[in-house]
Structures are given as C-alpha cells and as structure tokens.
C-alpha cells in the first residue's frame with residue numbers, strides 16, 4: 001500500500017521571520033500567504049523493511065540529506081505511537097529555475113501523506129499544526145488561495161486557516177530567477193540572527209496592524225494596497241537582517257537591479273510590486289494585463305533570466 005499527497009508551495013505577503021519556540025516552531029508573528037499553482041511537492045508513504053528511507057526526485061538520499069525529513073517522520077511516528085519503518089518518496093515540482101524554497105510544500109505533503117497512510121482523522125487545523133512542526137511555512141500550505149497562520153502561543157493555538165481558498169482576485173506572481181547559488185544563510189538561522197536587530201521589536205509591534213491591512217486589501221480586492229504592503233513588509237524583513245548584529249543580507253547585486261526595474265516599470269504605468277524571501281530572487285506581484293510586458297522587460301534586462309508565471313494554487317490534494 002502506498003499513499004500519495006500533493007501540496008503546493010506558498011509565498012508570504014506578510015512574512016514569518018522569527019520563532020518564539022524553535023522546537024514547536026511557534027512564530028513570533030502571524031503571517032499571510034498566497035498558495036501557488038506552479039510549484040508543488042508530491043509525497044508518498046509506504047512500508048519499509050528495516051529502516052526509514054527518503055527518496056527525493058527518485059534519488060535515495062544519504063543519512064545527512066535525509067536528516068531533517070526523517071527526524072520529522074520519527075516525531076510523527078512517536079506522536080501517533082507507530083513503530084513501522086517507512087519509505088518517504090518526494091518529487092519536487094518546483095522548477096529549480098524558480099529559486100523557490102520547497103519546505104512549505106514538502107512538510108505539508110509529508111504530514112498529510114502520513115495521516116492518510118495511517119487513516120489518522122486529522123482535520124485541516126490539526127494537519128496545519130502537524131505541518132508547522134516540520135517547517136513553519138508548511139502550516140499555510142495545507143490551504144489554497146490566501147492563508148493566514150495565526151501565531152498563537154502553544155502547539156494547540158498556532159495554526160493556519162484559509163482566508164479565501166478560491167480567490168477571484170486578479171493577482172499573478174512572477175518568480176524571477178536571478179541567481180541560482182545556494183543560499184549561505186538558512187531561513188532557520190537567518191530568522192534567529194535577525195532578532196538582534198534594534199528594529200526587530202518595533203517590527204513585531206506592527207505585525208497585527210499590517211496583517212489587518214492586508215486582510216482588508218484582499219477583502220476589498222485592492223491590488224494596489226496588497227502590493228504596496230507586501231513590498232513594505234518584505235523590505236522591513238530585509239532591513240532587519242541588514243541591521244542585525246552582525247548584519248547580513250540575502251540581497252545580491254542583481255537583487256537591487258531588479259528592485260530598480262520594478263520601480264521603473266511602475267513609473268511607466270506598469271503596476272507591479274516585489275516581495276523577497278530568504279534568497280536573492282524577486283517575486284513580482286502583478287495583474288494579468290501587465291504580465292507580458294513585465295516578462296519581456298526582465299528578459300531583456302537580465303541575461304538568461306528564468307521566469308515562472310504563477311497564480312493561485314489549491315490546498316492539499318490526495319492523489320491515491
């Protein structure tokens with residue numbers, strides 16, 4: 001018997017960037033994301049003979065490569081009192097081109113595949129809590145459309161829920177791959193170091209305000225406010241990294257050039273905004289009528305740039 005689940009990657013418009021509890025992955029702030037149709041992970045669970053095994057994109061992973069996934073699997077087994085050995089097979093449909101992290105879809109798919117395999121009757125809230133322990137952003141990938149991860153203050157109260165699973169909003173996300181280098185500072189480490197910034201606490205204080213503004217923008221189908229706010233929130237996160245002690249940044253020279261291109265496009269009346277995660281690449285938020293022009297401009301200004309045109313994706317999907 002084998003059970004397979006698909007989860008889509010999400011991109012935060014209001015970022016999660018700090019933990020209150022590293023082991024339970026309780027965040028210091030609430031976050032809000034958009035689940036994407038273009039990027040997903042398929043994960044299957046089946047029985048193994050004498051030890052847990054992890055395959056990624058059909059390649060068996062070494063002990064070191066498997067550590068995070070198999071540690072999480074052990075935690076799930078322990079939680080549900082299961083003693084089997086299991087095979088985890090994941091296929092990432094995240095074009096390496098996109099420069100997108102896949103931990104959100106990976107841990108959401110694994111949590112859901114495990115529950116499916118063992119007929120564990122977890123509702124979406126419980127699934128979100130389980131996925132969260134694997135990777136914070138995975139809590140949001142249980143749901144399609146827009147999802148909010150409320151920070152809560154315990155394992156029970158920290159989970160995501162859908163704001164609108166099937167938004168009608170005209171919103172596109174262009175993932176612009178400027179730089180393929182492996183990031184030097186993991187998210188887990190970056191968000192820990194960021195807390196030494198003198199601006200970290202003031203930023204946290206703004207979280208509820210920004211989250212509510214974003215919720216209102218979505219409810220009002222207000223692309224301009226959504227874009228301006230997403231850009232502001234991302235820049236706040238990166239400003240905090242730059243003012244941490246010692247300081248660090250995910251920006252590369254191309255990142256700044258791309259930011260300037262977005263500003264230039266806006267000046268020309270092509271409305272678009274950017275958000276940036278724990279890496280040098282931009283995700284450009286835009287609307288259908290401008291997608292072609294934006295792709296064309298990025299392609300002509302950056303050599304060999306790869307661009308993936310994404311929109312809203314669904315929540316967890318059970319494949320067999």
Ligand code: 2P0
Nearest residue numbers: 012015016103135136137187188277
């Ligand atoms: C987010 N990021 O909200 C933020 C914005 C990156 C920048 O969540 O340590 O892989 O596994 O809980 O979820 C990336 O961090 O971190 C992330 P862990 P995760 O999407």
